[in-house]
Amino acid sequence: MRPRFELVAAEGAARTGRLTTAHGAIETPAFMPVGTYGTVKAMTPEELVELGADVVLCNTLHLLLRPGPAIVEAHGGLHGFMHWQRPILTDSGGFQVFSLKSLRKITEEGVRFRSPVDGSEVRLTPEDCMDVQRALRADIAMALDDCTPYPATESEARASMERSMRWAARSHAHYHREPPPGGLFGIVQGGMHPALRLASLETLLKLDWPGLAVGGLAVGESDDERLAILEALVPHMPADRPRYLMGVGFPEDIVAAVGRGIDLFDCVIPTRHARNGHLFTATGEINIRNAAHQSDLGPIDPACACYACRHYSRAYLRHLDRCNEILGSRLNTIHNLHFYLELMRTIRTAIAAGRFEAFAAGYLAARKAAAGAT
Amino acid sequence: MRPRFELVAAEGAARTGRLTTAHGAIETPAFMPVGTYGTVKAMTPEELVELGADVVLCNTLHLLLRPGPAIVEAHGGLHGFMHWQRPILTDSGGFQVFSLKSLRKITEEGVRFRSPVDGSEVRLTPEDCMDVQRALRADIAMALDDCTPYPATESEARASMERSMRWAARSHAHYHREPPPGGLFGIVQGGMHPALRLASLETLLKLDWPGLAVGGLAVGESDDERLAILEALVPHMPADRPRYLMGVGFPEDIVAAVGRGIDLFDCVIPTRHARNGHLFTATGEINIRNAAHQSDLGPIDPACACYACRHYSRAYLRHLDRCNEILGSRLNTIHNLHFYLELMRTIRTAIAAGRFEAFAAGYLAARKAAAGAT
Numbered sequence: 141m142r143p144r145f146e147l148v149a150a151e152g153a154a155r156t157g158r159l160t161t162a163h164g165a166i167e168t169p170a171f172m173p174v175g176t177y178g179t180v181k182a183m184t185p186e187e188l189v190e191l192g193a194d195v196v197l198c199n200t201l202h203l204l205l206r207p208g209p210a211i212v213e214a215h216g217g218l219h220g221f222m223h224w225q226r227p228i229l230t231d232s233g234g235f236q237v238f239s240l241k242s243l244r245k246i247t248e249e250g251v252r253f254r255s256p257v258d259g260s261e262v263r264l265t266p267e268d269c270m271d272v273q274r275a276l277r278a279d280i281a282m283a284l285d286d287c288t289p290y291p292a293t294e295s296e297a298r299a300s301m302e303r304s305m306r307w308a309a310r311s312h313a314h315y316h317r318e319p320p321p322g323g324l325f326g327i328v329q330g331g332m333h334p335a336l337r338l339a340s341l342e343t344l345l346k347l348d349w350p351g352l353a354v355g356g357l358a359v360g361e362s363d364d365e366r367l368a369i370l371e372a373l374v375p376h377m378p379a380d381r382p383r384y385l386m387g388v389g390f391p392e393d394i395v396a397a398v399g400r401g402i403d404l405f406d407c408v409i410p411t412r413h414a415r416n417g418h419l420f421t422a423t424g425e426i427n428i429r430n431a432a433h434q435s436d437l438g439p440i441d442p443a444c445a446c447y448a449c450r451h452y453s454r455a456y457l458r459h460l461d462r463c464n465e466i467l468g469s470r471l472n473t474i475h476n477l478h479f480y481l482e483l484m485r486t487i488r489t490a491i492a493a494g495r496f497e498a499f500a501a502g503y504l505a506a507r508k509a510a511a512g513a514t
Numbered sequence: 515m516r517p518r519f520e521l522v523a524a525e526g527a528a529r530t531g532r533l534t535t536a537h538g539a540i541e542t543p544a545f546m547p548v549g550t551y552g553t554v555k556a557m558t559p560e561e562l563v564e565l566g567a568d569v570v571l572c573n574t575l576h577l578l579l580r581p582g583p584a585i586v587e588a589h590g591g592l593h594g595f596m597h598w599q600r601p602i603l604t605d606s607g608g609f610q611v612f613s614l615k616s617l618r619k620i621t622e623e624g625v626r627f628r629s630p631v632d633g634s635e636v637r638l639t640p641e642d643c644m645d646v647q648r649a650l651r652a653d654i655a656m657a658l659d660d661c662t663p664y665p666a667t668e669s670e671a672r673a674s675m676e677r678s679m680r681w682a683a684r685s686h687a688h689y690h691r692e693p694p695p696g697g698l699f700g701i702v703q704g705g706m707h708p709a710l711r712l713a714s715l716e717t718l719l720k721l722d723w724p725g726l727a728v729g730g731l732a733v734g735e736s737d738d739e740r741l742a743i744l745e746a747l748v749p750h751m752p753a754d755r756p757r758y759l760m761g762v763g764f765p766e767d768i769v770a771a772v773g774r775g776i777d778l779f780d781c782v783i784p785t786r787h788a789r790n791g792h793l794f795t796a797t798g799e800i801n802i803r804n805a806a807h808q809s810d811l812g813p814i815d816p817a818c819a820c821y822a823c824r825h826y827s828r829a830y831l832r833h834l835d836r837c838n839e840i841l842g843s844r845l846n847t848i849h850n851l852h853f854y855l856e857l858m859r860t861i862r863t864a865i866a867a868g869r870f871e872a873f874a875a876g877y878l879a880a881r882k883a884a885a886g887a888t
Contacts, residue, residue, distance in 0.1 A: 177833070177834075177837045177839060178830070178833070179834060179839050179841045181839065181840055181841075182840040182841065182844075183841070184841065184844070206833060206836060206837055207808070207829065207832075207833040207836075210809075211808070211809055211829055211833070214809060214811060214829075215811060215827060215829070215830070221827075221829075221830055222830065223825040223826055223830075434581070434585070435584075435585055435588060437588060437589060451597040452597060453589060453595075455581065455585055455588075455589070455595075456552070456589070456595055456596065456597075458581075459551070459552070459580060459581040459585070460551075460553060462580060462581075463551045463580055465551060465553050465555065466555055466556040466840055466843055466844070467553045467555075467556065467557070467558065469840055470556075470558070470840070470844075
């Protein structure tokens with residue numbers, strides 16, 4: 141089914157809503173844990189539900205390479221393959237191809253790249269991308285985009301954006317050739333150039349999308365540049381459709397973007413940082429590998445109610461990390477995902493109560509102070 | 515408290531019983547999953563309880579090296595450190611030192627070895643060993659033994675066994691110097707020489723132990739040699755105390771040893787094999803890495819009721835393994851531990867119903883046939 145969005149409450153640009161899919165509803169603003177290969181690293185689906193994840197993101201390009209769309213499709217799609225019964229969003233692979241750099245070749249047709257898995261040449265056109273995402277049967281699919289590098293001149297960013305718009309139209313046409321398994325989101329590009337962003341949005345809006353994403357951010361730009369783009373762009377995005385800021389970010393980035401009207405986020409930071417021992421706390425980040433935690437009988441965060449903080453000491457978690465124990469990655473991931481998903485709950489509650497602005501100001505100041513103290 | 519053993523039922527040499535500790539009862543025959551560093555690899559304690567594990571084994575030598583006994587003791591012992599509230603058995607480190615080979619030096623005082631972690635010299639006397647296990651506060655501790663190599667001449671095996679017996683007496687004296695946290699088991703040595711085994715047992719029985727172990731097996735001997743030792747030794751071991759066969763083994767080894775009167779087992783096979791993709795099934799073992807499973811939509815074992823078999827296909831598990839996903843290790847470990855713990859339940863039920871002999875004959879024949887078919 142086509143995802144359906146309803147606004148629930150708004151405070152300034154910030155808003156709460158509900159995005160309903162065939163696999164249930166996503167309360168927004170929402171954070172999507174990343175399950176690159178059809179698994180949010182170290183987690184079971186039941187644990188994600190317990191943590192309050194409404195939706196996960198999977199990476200089309202990775203799943204195209206391993207295990208390939210045919211095997212996922214034989215399971216009835218990603219939901220059956222990975223035993224996750226809530227909504228799934230698949231990205232288009234545009235950003236992943238962009239990350240391959242020297243291994244890729246971009247033409248009007250699409251992209252060709254060497255598989256990092258086996259070195260074979262892989263082609264991904266907008267049509268291929270839709271076929272793969274159709275096989276994955278995600279609730280939300282993304283149009284193939286050409287992710288503009290940072291920095292880029294105005295003419296480079298324009299050419300890239302215009303290519304993305306032609307690919308978006310091809311994606312849209314191909315995705316809807318047969319009754320689609322879910323809904324397709326378009327992606328606004330245009331680099332750090334507000335006029336190009338608005339032109340991209342205007343082009344996209346000639347077609348019907350159940351949601352729109354802001355792509356080409358979180359690619360190396362400063363926080364100020366990112367927020368300037370959001371401030372120039374988001375007020376012009378349709379208020380009745382969800383807005384997804386791809387690949388963002390740290391907790392403070394999320395809070396700031398919600399304040400500019402963003403509804404959906406994804407990022408590998410909580411899960412990847414967890415496996416590297418970087419843990420988020422109410423008073424800043426800690427690295428569990430630090431010798432300071434060697435004999436610390438206290439939890440990661442006394443203010444945290446997650447499974448890891450309820451039952452395990454910093455000393456135990458540091459020990460697990462030193463011994464490369466899988467349970468260490470598990471507990472750290474539970475903690476960081478809880479931190480992010482709890483933040484999203486707090487954000488939604490604050491907006492509904494009309495006190496998001498005050499919350500955001502306090503939160504951003506506290507994060508800044510904590511970062512300064514580290 | 516001192517562990518208390520009661521016999522529940524017997525059929526020939528096989529018996530069921532209940533070993534009660536301060537942290538609850540262990541239904542025997544029991545398999546103890548191995549939690550080397552204070553974590554059964556990839557598992558939470560809650561998952562182990564769900565799988566039906568009554569007891570886990572932790573490795574004294576590993577915990578001595580990392581994180582060190584003081585840190586575990588500061589958590590009130592291993593139970594608090596690792597958040598496991600059921601019984602814990604700690605080994606003595608004798609077998610681990612034995613495995614270090616060239617890095618170790620054995621004298622009458624005890625052993626000295628280079629730490630594989632940081633190269634420092636570590637001393638482990640029977641008294642040190644008791645102090646470490648006391649700090650770990652296990653329900654069952656093991657006397658320090660000198661593990662006889664295989665093969666060994668009669669005089670080598672005798673000298674090694676006699677040293678183990680002197681160390682056992684020193685362990686016993688030191689462990690009971692203060693009120694102990696649990697009970698201390700003695701370990702019978704004597705290599706492949708039945709007369710030495712009986713002499714070792716006779717020496718041990720001059721002291722009071724709440725349980726006895728058979729050490730120095732699973733070191734490279736044949737199945738026939740191992741069973742011959744058990745048949746010569748076990749009938750002379752006190753019937754009112756639990757008998758623990760250390761480091762054994764494959765499912766068929768466990769069934770055969772239960773038939774000779776063994777009550778307790780530990781082995782890394784189910785957990786280590788799981789992480790290497792070797793999975794046990796009712797019809798033999800499979801390696802999930804095999805290309806044959808690439809598109810297999812069926813579970814590991816249609817006869818299995820574990821979480822992995824209820825929700826995931828072989829194709830998905832193979833994909834997780836290829837991508838080095840932590841969830842793959844988790845699901846494989848759940849499956850293999852379920853296989854072992856379900857086997858122990860089946861064994862206990864069969865003995866209680868007086869049909870263990872028939873069960874064992876059928877099981878061993880089926881395992882042999884499955885191995886031949888692979």
